Each structure stands twice: as structure tokens, then as C-alpha cells.
Amino acid sequence: MSLIKELMNALQILPGVGPKTAQRLTFHLLQKDKSGGQHLAEVLQTAIKNIRECESCRTLTERDVCKICANPSRTPAQLCVVETPADIIHLEQATDFKGRYFVLHGKLSPIDGVGPGELKLNRLVDLLVECDELIIATGSTVEGETTAQYLSHLAEQGGIKATRLAHGVPLGGDLEYIDNSTLAHAFASRTQL
Amino acid sequence: MSLIKELMNALQILPGVGPKTAQRLTFHLLQKDKSGGQHLAEVLQTAIKNIRECESCRTLTERDVCKICANPSRTPAQLCVVETPADIIHLEQATDFKGRYFVLHGKLSPIDGVGPGELKLNRLVDLLVECDELIIATGSTVEGETTAQYLSHLAEQGGIKATRLAHGVPLGGDLEYIDNSTLAHAFASRTQL
Ligand SMILES: [Zn+2]
Ligand SMILES: [Zn+2]
Numbered sequence: 001m002s003l004i005k006e007l008m009n010a011l012q013i014l015p016g017v018g019p020k021t022a023q024r025l026t027f028h029l030l031q032k033d034k035s036g037g038q039h040l041a042e043v044l045q046t047a048i049k050n051i052r053e054c055e056s057c058r059t060l061t062e063r064d065v066c067k068i069c070a071n072p073s074r075t076p077a078q079l080c081v082v083e084t085p086a087d088i089i090h091l092e093q094a095t096d097f098k099g100r101y102f103v104l105h106g107k108l109s110p111i112d113g114v115g116p117g118e119l120k121l122n123r124l125v126d127l128l129v130e131c132d133e134l135i136i137a138t139g140s141t142v143e144g145e146t147t148a149q150y151l152s153h154l155a156e157q158g159g160i161k162a163t164r165l166a167h168g169v170p171l172g173g174d175l176e177y178i179d180n181s182t183l184a185h186a187f188a189s190r191t192q193l
Numbered sequence: 194m195s196l197i198k199e200l201m202n203a204l205q206i207l208p209g210v211g212p213k214t215a216q217r218l219t220f221h222l223l224q225k226d227k228s229g230g231q232h233l234a235e236v237l238q239t240a241i242k243n244i245r246e247c248e249s250c251r252t253l254t255e256r257d258v259c260k261i262c263a264n265p266s267r268t269p270a271q272l273c274v275v276e277t278p279a280d281i282i283h284l285e286q287a288t289d290f291k292g293r294y295f296v297l298h299g300k301l302s303p304i305d306g307v308g309p310g311e312l313k314l315n316r317l318v319d320l321l322v323e324c325d326e327l328i329i330a331t332g333s334t335v336e337g338e339t340t341a342q343y344l345s346h347l348a349e350q351g352g353i354k355a356t357r358l359a360h361g362v363p364l365g366g367d368l369e370y371i372d373n374s375t376l377a378h379a380f381a382s383r384t385q386l
Contacts, residue, residue: 003240003255010236013229015221021209027279028208029237030244030253031298036206037241043203044222044234047196051223060223062196086220105224176217 004030058103058123059085068092068101075099076130081151082137083107083144087175091137094180095187099135102127107143108150116150128155134162135190139174152193163190197223251296251316252278261285261294268292269323274344275330276300276337280368284330287376292328295320300336301343309343321348327355328383332367345386356383 001009004026011022029037053059054066061067068074068088078099082088088101104119116122128134134155138144148164155162165186175183194202197219204215222230246252247259254260261267261281271292275281281294295317301307309315321327327348331337341357348355358379368376 002260003236003244004253006236007240010229010233013226013233014218016214023279023282025207026240027253027277030240031278033206034241036203037237040203040206041234041237041241043196043199044230044237047200047219047223048227048231048234051196060197060220067195084220085224086216089216 053103053105056127057088057101058105059088059101073098076127077132078135079127079131079133080135080137081124083139083147083175087137090175090178090180090183091187094183097187099133100127104138104147107138107141107147109143109146121154124151124154125158128158128160131158131160134160136162136164136193137175137187141174144174148193155193162193164193165190246296249320250281250294251298252281252294266291269320270325271328272320272324272326273328273330274317276332276340276368280330283368283371283373283376284380287373288380290380292326293320297331297340300331300334301340302336303339314347317344317347318351321351321353324351324353327353329355329357329386330368330380334367337367341386348386355386357386358383 007026007029008019008022011017011025012019017025029040047062050062051060052062054061054069055064056069057066059066059068063070075098078097079102080091080097080099081102081104082091083104083106085103088103091097091101102124106114106119108114108116108119134151136148136151138147138151152162152164166188178186200219200222201212201215204210204218205212210218222233240255243255244253245255247254247262248257249262250259252259252261256263268291271290272295273284273290273292274295274297275284276297276299278296281296284290284294297312299307299312301309301312327344329341329344331340331344345355345357359381371379
């Protein structure tokens with residue numbers, strides 16, 4: 001296989017990139033912006049090698065403990081549980097939340113065999129010790145709601161207040177597609193479960 | 194800047210990739226498909242290092258002379274002039290052309306200061322020695338037609354038949370967006386200029 005074809009194929013691992021787009025990207029990288037392409041290749045390699053999960057909240061980071069968890073001005077008394085690291089970026093942009101996060105890296109889905117063990121929720125339990133309020137920011141999909149119910153039980157058992165983002169999160173939608181102001185509103189008017 | 198942000202920025206050199214898409218691609222590469230991402234980084238680096246222009250036709254290749262130019266069963270008597278390497282891929286898929294190509298890497302645009310010198314068209318003249326038919330496959334944009342007229346003159350001076358892809362190429366459009374069967378039809382019914 002020629003190197004050009006290899007590059008076209010390699011680009012198709014990207015979500016939303018089919019053969020036609022891959023071809024356009026290939027010629028862009030090899031002709032229009034070689035230095036940008038070289039930089040992309042280097043950064044991608046370094047990132048893949050160095051980025052791992054934060055030992056505390058499990059978001060992606062190049063440190064042992066991420067910037068948010070390592071920041072002493074962020075209180076462990078408020079813990080916000082999200083499905084993905086992208087949700088943290090989104091909440092940080094949209095709100096002035098000063099607590100900590102915990103990333104589920106998924107959601108409970110008994111039908112797919114994803115239970116508390118698969119999500120390693122025991123690591124959440126350690127964080128609940130210092131926690132007064134568990135803010136459950138999973139999406140409002142079926143699995144998001146199932147997960148929220150489970151987390152709410154967990155909080156109840158620990159005598160911790162559990163809150164959930166206010167409606168405003170579109171029904172059946174993931175956090176990813178919500179605009180900042182809707183998300184800020186939903187976060188501000190979160191309700192106790 | 195964190196490595197994650199650096200990767201998000203680096204991805205935005207890709208055409209059509211804004212901040213939102215870059216974020217999605219970043220988490221895909223760092224979580225869902227690390228090995229695909231590692232492979233992409235390596236192939237991209239190797240391709241940028243090794244791919245250059247064919248010494249004869251100027252398409253992109255990892256050899257001194259590309260596969261088509263090096264193929265003795267492809268006749269130099271028919272020479273097809275295209276704007277980009279992508280056009281060669283497209284024509285090879287759509288037609289059973291057995292001649293050779295020449296890549297302009299652009300088109301004449303006097304208004305933008307792109308003349309025969311900028312496109313190094315002297316390198317085309319060498320190829321005309323062995324050529325009976327110059328197939329002009331530039332797009333039917335204003336610049337594409339200007340270029341075609343110039344090439345047609347060049348062929349005339351050399352006593353070479355010049356042909357142009359038949360109508361079927363949408364007016365005002367580049368080759369890139371034409372489906373295979375329209376392109377095959379246009380190629381088969383090319384007309385003498
Ligand atoms: Zn952390
Ligand atoms: Zn060649």
C-alpha cells in the first residue's frame with residue numbers, strides 16, 4: 001500500500017471521517033500545511049504517551065493529579081459526578097463551580113452488563129467521606145437517569161445531600177450538545193433528589 | 194498550556210475542524226482509540242517526511258517517479274493535465290485511461306499573479322515531445338478555462354491535438370465534487386479544441 005493510501009486509511013479512525021474527507025485531509029496535510037501536520041503528529045504522540053487518568057477524579061491529565069483536584073481553593077465538600085472528561089470542560093466554561101469532580105467514564109447500563117463494578121464506583125466512595133453535596137450531572141438519557149438514581153441512593157446511605165441538574169437539560173440528550181447558557185441555568189437551579 | 198489543549202489546537206489545522214469537533218476528536222484519540230491515534234501519528238510523520246512530487250508528473254509520491262509514470266504500459270502519447278493530485282485519483286477510479294498525467298498544482302490566474310512561470314509550465318513542455326494528445330482536465334471555473342485556453346495554445350504550437358473533457362462537468366465547479374459516472378462520461382466524450 002502506498003504511504004498516501006496508508007495516511008488516508010489512518011485518518012478514517014476519526015469519528016465522522018469517511019474516504020472522501022480523509023482524502024481531502026491527506027492532501028491538506030501533505031501540501032497545504034506540512035508544518036501543521038508535523039506539529040499535529042508530534043503533539044498527538046506526546047499526548048497519547050503522557051495523558052492518563054487523574055488519580056483522584058479520573059479526568060484525563062498529564063499529571064498524577066489533575067489541576068482541579070490539586071487546587072486547594074476547590075472544595076471537596078461539593079462533588080460533581082459527570083460521564084466524561086469533556087463534561088468537565090463544558091461545566092468549567094459554563095459555571096463558576098468551585099468544588100471537585102468525579103468522572104464515571106460511562107454510565108450504568110444493566111442491559112449491556114455495565115454495573116457499578118465496571119465503572120469502578122468504589123473509587124467514588126472514598127471521595128464521599130469529605131463530601132456534603134453530591135451533584136449528579138449525568139445526562140438525561142435512560143442510562144443517565146439510571147446512574148443518577150444509583151448515585152442518589154449511594155449519597156443517601158452516606159447521609160449526603162444529592163442534587164441533580166435542573167431541567168433545562170433536553171430530555172433524551174447528552175450534556176455534550178447543550179449550549180453554555182442552558183447548561184449554566186440548569187447547573188444553578190439544580191434540585192435536591 | 195495543557196497537552197490536551199495543545200492537541201485540541203493542533204487538530205484545528207484540519208479543514209472543517211473547529212473547537213467543538215477538535216474536542217470530540219481529542220477525547221476519541223486519547224480514550225476510545227489510542228492505538229489508532231498512535232498509528233495515525235506515525236503514518237502522518239512518515240508521510241510528511243517521505244512524500245514529495247514525482248519528478249515527471251509532479252503528483253505526490255513516496256518514490257522519485259510515481260507508479261503511473263514508472264509503468265511501461267502507460268503511454269506517454271496521451272497526456273492528461275490536471276489541477277491536483279486528487280484529480281488523478283478521481284480519474285483513475287472513474288476511467289480506464291492508459292496514458293500519463295501532469296499536475297499543475299494550481300491554475301492560471303493573472304489577477305492573482307499566477308502565470309505560466311508560477312506553475313512551472315516549462316516542465317510540461319518536456320513531456321509534450323512524446324505526446325500526440327493533450328487532454329486538458331482542468332475544472333470549468335474561470336481560472337480552469339483560462340488555463341485550458343493557454344494549454345490549448347501550447348499544444349497547437351507543438352502540433353499536438355488538444356482535447357477537453359466533455360460537458361458534463363458542472364459549470365463553475367471543480368472536478369473534486371463530481372460523481373464517478375459523470376466524470377467517466379465527460380472523460381469518454383472529451384472534445385477536440
Ligand atoms: Zn482530578
Ligand atoms: Zn508521475
